Amino acid sequence: MPATEVSAVDDAEWALFDGFVLMHAELGRELDRRLQRDAGISQADFGLMLALFRGPEEGLRPGALGELIGWEKSRVSHQLTRMVGRGLVERVECDTDARGSMIVLTRAGRRALLGGMRNHARDIRELFLDRLEPDEKRAIAAASARVLGGLDVGR
Amino acid sequence: MPATEVSAVDDAEWALFDGFVLMHAELGRELDRRLQRDAGISQADFGLMLALFRGPEEGLRPGALGELIGWEKSRVSHQLTRMVGRGLVERVECDTDARGSMIVLTRAGRRALLGGMRNHARDIRELFLDRLEPDEKRAIAAASARVLGGLDVGR
DNA sequence: ACCTCTTAGATGACATGTCAACCAAATGCC
DNA sequence: GGCATTTGGTTGACATGTCATCTAAGAGGT
DSSP: TTTTTTTOOOOHHHHHHHHHHHHHHHHHHHHHHHHHHHHOHHHHHHHHHHHHSSSTTBBBBBBHHHHHHHHHHHHHHHHHHHHTTTEEEEEEEEEOOOSSEEEEEEEHHHHHHHHHHHHHHHHHHHHHHSSSSHHHHHHHHHHHHHEEEEEEHOO | OTSSSTTTTOHHHHHHHHHHHHHHHHHHHHHHHHHHHHOOOOOOHHHHHHHHSOOOOTTHHHHHHHHTTTTHHHHHHHHHHHHHHTSSSEEEOOOSSSTTTEEEOOOHHHHHHHHHHHHHHHHHHHHHHGGGGGHHHHHHHHHHHHHHHHHHHHH
């Protein structure tokens, strides 16, 4: 592929992209394994429950939940179905809009979340944050925001 | 969570991790959509076929393939089964070790790969590489390698 | 040759994610 | 009120990944 090509991607850049993707994949897998082992939940469970935990007492609508964690509605719905089955969350009748329900943490869900929280934070620190230099943290934060912003606009 | 806690993760660091994860997820989804639209294949298909394409004429063993792209063997096997079904690759009898077969690209596979290559590179450049500053590229490359290295050792 | 141990892969069960189609309540407009 | 449209969610079909288990072929030692 000639260097004059607009879309040309040289070896160093391929390596950058590849390494980045691979790192993220491995990191995610390891975090998932640990979270599963320590608290019996997945990262998906964790993120969703964390949003619920931080949210209002009455719970959240599936839509609002998806908005918060950046998931599309069908993904939220499927995940909720599975989590209801595992007893982590509950669908509660909603007064103001009968099309959907409010989602709330069950006692077991809250327990699993709290149990996982400390270890998960430790793992993220150990496997990721602690391995970054301060300027790398700045660079990654800035780059993530910029790339993410570009994606939303482009769609 | 007190700041003296070893595992303490402050807001800025949570945001860093969250933003990073979200960015990667969105980027991957968008790249997948485009690759699917332009060449009818997934990123998984693409990566696997690219390794085959770069490899020796006779093809590669599933194990070697997995080694190259960093996948575990069962994942490779499942993906191959699906891709054989879609006519992208073929399992060929192996002389030297009858436990497995050599994997080779089919004509259709090669065509799909070549069709996707240019556009995919352009997309990666447009959505990711072109949005990074030179120092961010350096930082991300270095950080990826370090984090990845830490994961392998830790396991 | 024979028996054991290792290794390469395949497979089944199951969790996850995407897309498209569907459904019913809510909303707008006449 | 009555009806079309929008909106919030669910569902089904299907691709993907993980783990545990299984199979059969190599390799080694006697």
